Amino acid sequence: MNDSRKTVLVVDDTAEQIALMSGILNSHYRVEAAKDGERALKIAATEPQPDVILLDLLMPGMTGREVLWHLCSDPMTFEIPVIIVSSAGVEALGEDLKGSYYAALQKPINPEALLETVAKALSP
Structure with missing residues (x-):
């Protein structure tokens, strides 16, 4: 079966967070x-x-931060929108990251905010 849905890559070191975000996104995205x-x-x-x-x-x-730096500096990946998901507040991200990511969401994840932010990142 050809799955024509958009693909979201979830990057997190905890299986629980991956399962949570995947569960929210699975019905809309790969x-x-x-x-x-x-x-x-x-x-x-x-x-x-x-x-x-x-x-x-x-x-x-x-x-x-290192992953984001690599994504932004690689011509193959720099155009992929990145949404930061962090337990630290958005204000804690620091000026050094400004302009290198599309949006930031705070943990614990709000399902509606996650879906809305991903949809906006994917809209032309």
């Missing part, structure tokens, strides 16, 4: 998941690429 930054970058650079990325900032190993 969902892929990565539990670490290296896997996320590999998926993002592979065709077909995800249409939007949900990125946790606080991960062991390669942090979300």
